[in-house]
Amino acid sequence: MVIKLDIKPLSVNEAWQGRRFKTKKYLSFEKEAILKMPFTKNAFKAPLTIDIIFGFSNPLCDIDNPLKPILDCLQKKYGFNDRDVYELNVKKEIVELGNEFINIKINNYETTTNQ
Numbered sequence: 001m002v003i004k005l006d007i008k009p010l011s012v013n014e015a016w017q018g019r020r021f022k023t024k025k026y027l028s029f030e031k032e033a034i035l036k037m038p039f040t041k042n043a044f045k046a047p048l049t050i051d052i053i054f055g056f057s058n059p060l061c062d063i064d065n066p067l068k069p070i071l072d073c074l075q076k077k078y079g080f081n082d083r084d085v086y087e088l089n090v091k092k093e094i095v096e097l098g099n100e101f102i103n104i105k106i107n108n109y110e111t112t113t114n115q
Helices: 024-036 068-078
Strands: 001-004 048-056 083-094 101-108
Touching: 024 068, 048 068, 068 083, 068 101
Parallel strands: 048 083
Antiparallel strands: 001 101, 048 101
8 A cells, every 4th residue: 555645744842742652743634644544445464564654854864763653553553563563665755845745555475585
């Protein structure tokens, strides 16, 4: 499944305040992201591989900051647990201000045996 969200990635620093209380900005991001994620009848079965491309307008953005908020939104929408993600591929692209995005691809994890 491929998911394209035309929303600005939210950093973990903007997501929580104090002792892990969600900020208003995080609650707004969560609502928008989940509403924009497509419906699927297919349940995702563990283990999973998730590929994510973050489109940042600021090249100083850390690639790992928006990971936890978007993974939390994915598991809330699609009913899997992020502990079942066995492979995570993350890329960062620099885009013009106002063109920020998050592209996500979820697949079953392919295990290989090295002998």
